[in-house]
Structures are given as structure tokens and as C-alpha cells.
Amino acid sequence: MGENPYMEALAESVRNGDRRAMGRAITLIESRRPDHQGQALTLLDMLLPDTGNAVRVGISGAPGVGKSTFIEAVGVELTGAGHRVAVLAVDPSSSRSGGSILGDKTRMDSLSRDPAAFIRPSPSGGNLGGVARRTREAMLVCEAAGFDVVIVETVGVGQSETAVADMVDTFLLLIAPGGGDELQGIKRGIVEIADLVVVNKADGELAGQAKIITAEYSGALHLLRPATSSWTPEVHMCSALEKTGIGDVWRAVESHQRALRAGGGLDRHRQAQARHWMWNEVGENLIAALRDEPAAAELIPQLEQDVGAGHTTPGAAAQRLLGAFRSGGDGSR
Numbered sequence: 364m365g366e367n368p369y370m371e372a373l374a375e376s377v378r379n380g381d382r383r384a385m386g387r388a389i390t391l392i393e394s395r396r397p398d399h400q401g402q403a404l405t406l407l408d409m410l411l412p413d414t415g416n417a418v419r420v421g422i423s424g425a426p427g428v429g430k431s432t433f434i435e436a437v438g439v440e441l442t443g444a445g446h447r448v449a450v451l452a453v454d455p456s457s458s459r460s461g462g463s464i465l466g467d468k469t470r471m472d473s474l475s476r477d478p479a480a481f482i483r484p485s486p487s488g489g490n491l492g493g494v495a496r497r498t499r500e501a502m503l504v505c506e507a508a509g510f511d512v513v514i515v516e517t518v519g520v521g522q523s524e525t526a527v528a529d530m531v532d533t534f535l536l537l538i539a540p541g542g543g544d545e546l547q548g549i550k551r552g553i554v555e556i557a558d559l560v561v562v563n564k565a566d567g568e569l570a571g572q573a574k575i576i577t578a579e580y581s582g583a584l585h586l587l588r589p590a591t592s593s594w595t596p597e598v599h600m601c602s603a604l605e606k607t608g609i610g611d612v613w614r615a616v617e618s619h620q621r622a623l624r625a626g627g628g629l630d631r632h633r634q635a636q637a638r639h640w641m642w643n644e645v646g647e648n649l650i651a652a653l654r655d656e657p658a659a660a661e662l663i664p665q666l667e668q669d670v671g672a673g674h675t676t677p678g679a680a681a682q683r684l685l686g687a688f689r690s691g692g693d694g695s696r
Contacts, residue, residue: 367405370402370405370406370409371409373387373388373406374406374409374410374507377410377504377507377508378410378413378507378508378509379508380508380509381508382481385481385504385505385508388403388406388504389483389497389501389504391403391406392406392407392497392500392501392504393497393501403500407500407503407504410503410504410507411503411507413506413507414503414506414507415506415633416506416511417449417502417505417506417510417511417512417513418511418512418513418532418533418616418617418620419502419513419515419530419531419532419533420512420513420514420515420531420532420533420534420535420616421514421515421516421517421527421528421530421531421533421534421535422434422514422515422516422517422535422537423516423517423523423524423527423534423535423536423537423553424536424537424538424539424563425538427539428537428538428539428563428564429537429539429563429564429603429604430516430537431471432563432603432604433537433561433563433601433603434450434471434474434514434516435471435472435473435474435603436601436603436606436609437514437603437609437612437613438450438471438474438477438480438514439473439474439477440606440609440610440613441512441613442474442477442479442480446479446511446512447479447480447481447509447510447511447512448474448477448479448480448481448510448512448513448514449480449481449482449483449502449505449508449510449512449513449514450471450474450480450481450482450483450514450516451483451485451498451501451502451505451513451514451515451516452483452484452485452498452515452516452517452518453485453494453495453498453515453516453517453518453523453526453527454484454485454494454517454518454523481505481508481510483501483505485497485498485518495523495526495527495529495530496640496643496644496647498515498530499530499640502515502530513531515527515530515531524553524556525556528556529636529639529640530636530640532619532620532623532629532632532633533558533559533616533619533620533623534556534557534558534559535557535558535559535560535561535612535616536553536554536557536559536560536561537561537563538560538561538562538563538576538580539562539563539564539569540562540564540565540569540572540573540575540576541564541569541572554580554583554584554596557596558594558596558597558619559596559597559598559599559612559615559616559619560580560584560596560597560598560599561598561599561600561601561612562576562577562580562598562599562600562601563601563602563603564602564603564604565577565600565601565602565607565608566602566604566605566607573600574600577598577599577600580598581598584596584597584598593622593623593625593626593628594619594622594623597615597618599611599612599615652688653684653685653688656687656688656691657691658687658688658690658691659684659687659688661687662683662684662687663684666680666683666684667680
């Protein structure tokens with residue numbers, strides 16, 4: 364069967380959509396053991412030809428906007444239409460919060476029991492770069508297993524939105540009326556990377572306010588320069604609770620996909636993302652190697668103290684640290 368029969372068998376099981384095999388593959392990807400990391404790279408190389416055929420959607424939103432209810436409503440509608448849906452999470456805050464996505468998985472009861480759906484929490488702990496990398500690789504496993512829609516949810520805040528936008532085709536920002544600061548997304552800069560803005564909870568007493576917020580965001584988006592000439596970000600309303608407007612939201616995702624595909628735009632978009640991921644990997648691996656190099660590692664505490672105390676500049680400290688790393692000496696070169 365080749366040089367690595369176990370990995371080839373695991374890859375074949377993943378291609379056949381075996382959920383246990385998917386779980387083993389993603390657990391291998393999440394492991395920090397060097398031997399497991401090597402095995403994960405081998406596995407991903409085997410699976411790579413079977414990836415890239417899914418619609419990749421990122422979803423972000425502040426706590427309380429109803430992300431889990433929205434994702435479940437979208438997921439159930441899609442599986443009902445014959446799609447296979449995977450839900451992954453980027454949660455850099457899970458080491459502090461205990462991992463809210465675990466609660467989301469419990470709340471997404473219908474979707475978690477749907478044979479055409481797969482929900483995977485992000486690993487708890489770790490920095491954003493590491494969690495995002497494992498999520499990207501888990502996405503490839505899901506695609507190789509035949510899932511044609513992959514939803515990546517960001518549970519954290521700040522840079523996690525950008526990390527998710529860098530791994531998906533369509534980035535969707537979910538907002539809700541009654542949040543106090545209706546244009547908060549503009550202030551946070553998230554709207555600038557959103558392809559779609561969806562106002563959730565457009566029902567009951569909040570229906571009227573949802574219409575006002577939709578109009579406000581529509582006006583604000585027209586003041587921003589579109590990220591691409593082929594697509595102008597849109598604003599839609601829905602009620603995930605009442606399951607109204609969900610179909611319209613997904614049709615907007617499909618419209619964005621068509622706009623991206625026109626003239627090979629989707630291929631260029633994904634190629635640029637792949638190059639970006641590669642350099643992220645280079646940077647993270649170089650920093651890890653630097654910290655592991657004894658001569659450089661010995662300097663780090665003193666240099667951090669000197670920079671913090673204002674005794675040296677960050678640039679000079681970095682040069683000394685890199686010098687120690689390159690020479691394996693005391694950094695004087």
C-alpha cells in the first residue's frame with residue numbers, strides 16, 4: 364500500500380466520509396507532538412488533491428447576536444437541500460473562557476444530530492496563529508471527506524475576524540438590533556472585510572429596529588470602497604429563531620461566489636490566501652526555532668527586560684537576538 368500504510372488507510376477512510384476517521388485526522392492535526400505533526404503533514408499531502416471543492420464561509424459576530432442559532436438554521440436549510448455542511452471554529456479565547464463553542468455545539472442540537480453535518484470545536488488554548496492553522500487544515504479534511512459547505516465561525520474577537528477572512532471565500536458579519544451601538548462593526552473595522560452583513564433577530568419587537576439598522580448599514584457600506592470590483596457588500600435581514608430570510612442570505616452567499624468565480628477570481632483569491640498561509644507558517648516556525656536555539660533562548664529574558672525598561676530599542680534587541688540565532692553565539696556579531 365506504499366511507504367505509510369496507516370496514513371494511506373486513514374486518508375482513504377476520510378475520503379469515504381468516515382466520521383471517526385475525520386476525528387482521528389483532525390486530532391492528529393491538533394496534536395503538538397513533533398511526530399504527530401509530521402504524520403499530519405503526510406496525511407494532508409495525501410488529501411490535498413481532493414480538497415478545494417467546498418464553499419468556504421466565515422461567520423463572525425459579537426456575543427449575543429445569535430451565531431449558533433443562525434448557523435444551525437443555515438445548516439439545516441442546506442442539508443435539507445442536499446448539501447453536506449461542516450462547522451469549524453476559531454476560538455483563541457477558549458483557554459480563558461473554557462471554550463464557548465462547546466456550548467454552541469450542544470445548542471445546535473438538530474444540526475449536530477444531522478447525518479449530513481459535522482461540527483468540530485476548536486482546540487482549547489493556544490495562540491491565534493496556532494488555532495487558525497489547525498482550523499485551516501481541518502477545513503481541508505472536511506473538504507476531502509466530501510463536505511461541500513464549510514462554515515468557519517470565529518468565537519474570539521479582534522484579530523480572529525481577520526484570520527477567518529483569510530481562510531474563506533465569503534466573510535459574513537452577523538449583527539443584531541438592540542446592541543446599543545448599531546454601527547459598532549464600522550468602528551471595529553470588521554465591516555471593511557465583510558462581504559455580507561446580516562441583521563439577525565428581525566422578529567417580534569425588534570423587527571422595526573432591524574429594518575432601521577439594515578438601512579444604516581446599507582448606507583455605511585456605500586461609503587466604503589469595495590474590496591473587489593466584482594462585488595459590493597450587501598446587507599440582509601433574517602430571523603434565525605423563526606427561520607425567515609435564511610434562504611435569502613444563502614442566495615446572497617451564492618451570488619458572491621458567482622461574482623468571485625467570474626474571470627477566475629476565486630482561484631486567484633485562494634492562491635493569494637495559500638501564499639499568505641505559507642508565509643505565516645514560515646514566520647511561526649522560525650520564531651519557534653529561535654526560541655529553541657540555546658544561545659538565543661538564553662538572551663531572551665534579559666533583552667525583554669532591557670526593552671521594557673527602555674535601556675535598548677526593540678529593533679536593536681531584535682538584531683542582537685537574530686545575531687545569536689544565526690551564529691549560535693552570544694549575538695555580538
